[in-house]
Amino acid sequence: MSTLSATVGDQKPDSAPLRFKRGRPSSRMPLGMILLTCLCATSITAAHAQDKAGVGKDPADWVETETGIPVTDLLTTQKCGACHTPDGKGNLSRISWTRTTPEGWSQTIKRMVKLNGLSITPDDARAIVKYLSTYHGLAPEEAKPVMYFAEHRAVDETIIPNNTMRQTCASCHAFAQPMSSRRSHREWALVENLHKAMYSTAQRIYETPIKDHANEEGEAEPDNVPKPVLQGQAALDWLSKNAPVNTAEWAAWRPRIRPPDLGGKWLVAGSMSGHGRFVGEMTITPKAPGSDEFMTTTTLRALDDNHTYTRTGVALVYAGYSWRGTSQGQGATQPGHPDDPTGMMREAMWFAPDQTAGQGRWYWGDYHEFGLDVTLARETKAPVLVMASPDALRTGTQEKELHLYGADLPTDLQPRDIDFGGGVSVRRIVSASPTEVVAVVDVARDAVAGMRDVSVRGAVLQKAVPVYSGIDYIKVSPETGLARLGGIKYGKGYQQFSAIGWSNGPDGKPDTSDDFPVHVVDADWSLAEMPTVTYDDDIRFVGKLDPATGFFTPNVEGPDPQRRFMRNNYGEVWVVANSKTEKDAQGKPLTARAYLVTTVPTYKRWDQPEVSK
Template sequence: MYCFSTRQIRLSLLALLLLGSFSSSSLAQRGNRGGGGAQQEAKPIEGLIPVTDPLVVSKCGTCHTADAKGNLTRISAVRTTPEGWEEAIKRMVRLNGLQLSPDDARKILKYLSDSHGLAPEEAAEVQYFAEHRIIDEKFPDAADTRRACASCHAIAKPLSWRRAPEDWDLLKNMHLAYFPSIQNSFGGGPGGGGGGGAQGGAPAAAAAPAGGAPAGPPRTAVDTALAYIKKSAPLTTPEWSAWAPNVSTPKLSGAWTLTGYMPGKGKFFGRTKITETPSGYTTHTELSFLKGGEVTLDGSSLIYTGYAWRGRAKGPAKIEGIDMPSGLREVMMLSKDQTAITGRWFWGVYQEFGMDVTLHRETPAPAVLGTDVYSLKAGVTDAPVTVYGSHLSTSLTPADIDLGKGVTVTKVVSATPDKLTLTASVAADAVPGPRVISVGGVILPSAYAVYKKIDHLKVLPVTSMARLGSEPHAKGYMQFEAIAYTNGPDDKPNTDDDVALGPVPATWAIEEFISAYGDDDVKYVGKIDPATGFFTPGSDGPNPERKSQRNNYGDVWSVARYTPPGETKPLIGKGYFIVTVPQYVQWDQPEVAQ
C-alpha cells in the first residue's frame, strides 16, 4: 500500500490538472505538434456531435468552447444515459460554479439525453445499473478491469458512457487528479498510472498514438481496462447512427395491461392508464397480487431519447408491511414498436425493494398475459389453473385452449374477458420444460413449466448485500427467495438447461460463512424471518459486546430449506450474503424522473 503526504498530493493534483487542461484544449483545437521546431497538424477527433440547443450553448459554452462546426469541447465527444448526464451537471454545479435554475437544468438534461444519449441496444446492456438491480457483473479479464474500475463502482458506470478515445484518456486523468490514491487500483503506484514511470521499475509502454490503443502491450491495470472500454464503448456506433434520427416524443396515451413480479410477493396483474401532458405523462395504475392485496398508484413520467422511461408514483404507505413512504421510482424501456414498456419499479433508501414490470399497449384484440401457476408436475390431474388476459372470449371450450404438449384442459370452470378459470391434467410421461399457452390462437410463450421432480433450490439473490443502520442512517434490507429447479436434459444441476419452477415456501436461516478464526458474524449482523426470508439488519456503530468493539458487519450464508411433497429429505440452497456499514455518500440520480 502506498502512502502520500499532503505536499505530494497537492503536487500530483496540480500536475494532473495541468495535464487535463492541456488535453481539454486539444479536444477543442488540436494544436500543431512537432519536434525541433517542426509543426505537424494532428488528426481531428472523428464523430463529434454538434451542440445546437441555445440554452446548452449559453450555459455550457463559456467553459466548453465551440469550434466552427458547433462542437463543444468534452460535451460533443460523449454520450450517456439520463442518469449520466445528471451526474455530470451536478458535478459542474458543485465543482465549477455552474448556476442553473431547476427549469433550465431539466431542459439541459432533456436535450443532452435526447441528442447525446444511448441507443436502445446500448442502454439495454447496462439497464440494470439504472434499475438498481443486484447482479454479478461479468468482466473481460480476471483482475485488471475489476481492479482498475470495479474497486470503486460497478463496471456498468463507465460502460453507461460512449466517448471518443481521447475523452476516455481525459477521464482517466480526471480520476487521478480528484482521487490520487486511485493509483493503487490503477496499478501504477506513486507516479504511475498517469504519465509517470511504471510500477516496480518496469519499462514504460510505448506512447499511444492519438485516439488509439497503446502501441505496446498494456503497462498497468488501467491501461488494460481502458483498452477494453475504448473498444466496448466508442463514441460512434451503428446503433446510435440508426437511432439518433428517430428520437422523438412517443404517443403513449391510452390503456396498458400490466404484468409483473415482486420478490416475496410473487406475480401481479393490472392495468395502467397513461395520459400525455405538456411536460410528459401522468399514470394511474391498479394492480392485484395473486397472493392477495391490491395497490393503486398515481404518478408522472418523462421519456428520454425516445425510449427511456423515468417516472415516479405514489400509493399506499405500505405494501404488505414494507414501508413505501415517498412512493416508488420507475425505470423502464419502451420497445421500438412502442407496444411494450419493461423495467423495474423500486423504492427504499438503497432501492432494495422493487418489482419487475411489463406494460403492453391494450388493443381490442384478445391478449394472454400469464397464469397463476409457475409449474405443474407430470401426472397431476384436474389441477386448477387461472389464465389472465384482456378481451378474452367468454364462450371458450376446452378445445379452444392449449396448455402445451402433454397437458390437457379438462374443464373451463368460468370465463370473463380478463380471466379464465380452468382445470388441467398433465400426462405422466410429459417431457419436462417450459410450455406455451394458446387461447383461441393467441400465444404466450414460456408461460409455465412442467416437471417430474424438483432437483435443487437456488437462493436469490445469489450474492447480496444489506446495510446496517440506526437513527442517523437508515437500514438497507434484503428479501430472499428460494426458487425450485428441475435439471435439464443433461441431468446436472446449475447448468444452462435447468428449468425454473418458481418460488417455494422454504424455511430460512443465516449460517456462518467462515472467513476468520472465531467468526461470530451470525450473532450480530441481523435477523432473518424463518417463514418469509425477509432480512432485517442490525444497528450500525461500534458494538461493546463484540470483540474489539467492532461494528455489526459480517458475511454469512442465507440458507433455504424445503422438502418437496412426497419427499423426506429437504433440499438446501445457499446464497453468499454481506451485511455492511451504511452508505454515507449517495451517488444516486433520482431527479431524472422530475
C-alpha cells in the same frame, strides 16, 4: 481462505449498485487477456506515432478526429458554450463526442456546478438533460443491457469482459457506469485523466502493467515478450473499440427519434421477492399533446391474497423510450414494515422502440433494496397475454385449474383454442372474460420438461409456465446478499431471501445449461456461522432472520459493548433454507444456503444522479 471484495456505489460520485463476489482470484491469464495484450501493443504503437506527429501525450492536447454530434438546442449552446467551444460544424467541444443516459448527463451537469462554477437554474438544467439524453443519448439497444444500473439493482455483473476492465473500471463502481456512455477515443482518454486527478487509486491502477502468464506463475519471461502494457492503456483501447461515440445502433436510431406516444392503457405483470406476483393495469396520460411528461394511475392485484393496490404518479420519458418516474400508493397493508408496497416508489423502465411493450423496476428503501420487477404490454384491442397462474405444472397432474391474465381476450373460447404444446391438454374452459381465462388442464406423465409458451387464438405468452417432473434441488435467491446496520442515526438496509425450486431439465443432470427454475418453495429459515476468525460469533450480533419468511432485519449501528473489542455488529453468515415440502432421494428436506454480508451504514452519501420526477 476465500476473499471478499465489495464495491459500494456511494463511495464516489460515479455511483453504482453494490456488487460483491466471493471466490479465489484466478492465477492464470485467460486467452482473451493474452490477445488483448497483443492488440494493446499495436494500439500503443499507433498512439506513439500520433505523439511523434506533435499531438503530445496529454489527451487534452490531442486533436479530435472523430465525427461529432452537432448541438442544435439553443439553451444548451447558451449555458454550455462559454466553456465548451463551438466549431464551424455546430459541435461543442467534449459534449459533441459524448453520448450517455439521463443519469449520466444529470451527473455531468452537477459536476459542472460543483467543480467548474456553472450557474444554472433547476428548470434549465432539467431542460438540458432532456435534450442531451435524447439527441446525445443512447440507442435503445445500447441502453437495454445496462438498465439494471438505472433500476438500482444489486447484481453480480456479467458484462465485464476481462480482468483488466474489472480492475480499471469495476473495482470502484459498476461496469455499467462506463458502459452507459459512448465516447470518442480522446474523450475516453480525458475520462481517465479526470479519474487520475480525482482518485489516487485510479492512477495506481492505470499505471500498473498487465502481467502475462509467465509473470503470474513466477516464471522467467522469454526474450521476445514485448514491453508490458499498462492497464489504463488497455482499458482505453477496449472502451474506444467497444463503446465508441459513433455506432451502427446510434446511426440507425438517430433518424427514428420521436416524441413518446405512450398514452393509453397498459397491462402490468409484476413480481416481488417475498410478496409473489401481481397483475394489473396502468393508465398513462400525457400532460399535453406531444409531451414527454405523463401522469399515471395504476391498479395492481396480488395473486397470493387478491389484495388490490392503487397508485398514482408522474414520469418523464427521455429519448422516446427511457422512463423515469415516481408513484405513491394509498394506505399501508403492513404499517411500519419496510417492504410494504404501498408507499412511494421510483420507476425506471425501458420501452421498446415500437412503443408496444416495456420492462423495468419500481423500487424503494433507504438503499433501494425493495422493488417490483414489471413488464408492460400496451392494450391495442387485440388479444394479449401477460401472466399464467399457478406458476408451474407438474407432469402427471390431472384436472389442474390454470388462470391466464390479459386484455381483450376472446370470451367464446373452446379447449382447442388454448395451446401449451405437446403433453399439456385443455380439458375444459371454466370461465372466459376479456381479462382472465380459467381453464382446466391435464399434463401427461411423459410431457417434456421445460418452459412452455401458451397461445390463445394467436395471442402468445412466451415462457409462460414451466412443466416439470419434480424439484431436483433448491437455490436461495439472492445467492449473495447484503444488509446494512442502522436504526439509531442511519436507515437500515434489509434483505429478503427466497427459496427457488429447480429442475435438472431434460438431460436430468444438475447445474447444466438446460436447468430451469420452477417455483418458490416454502422453507424454514435460519442463520449459520461462517467461520472467518477463531472467536467468530457473527450470528449473535448481525441481526434477525424471520424463520418463516426469510426476511432479514439487521441490527443497530455503532460499537456494541457486548461484543469482543467493542466491535460494530457487522459480520458474515450463511442464510440456510430447509424446504418444508421438497425432499431428496433419501427423503431428507432439500436444503440450500446463501452468503450474507451485514456491513456498516453508508455514513456519507455522495450526490446521487436522480432524474426522476
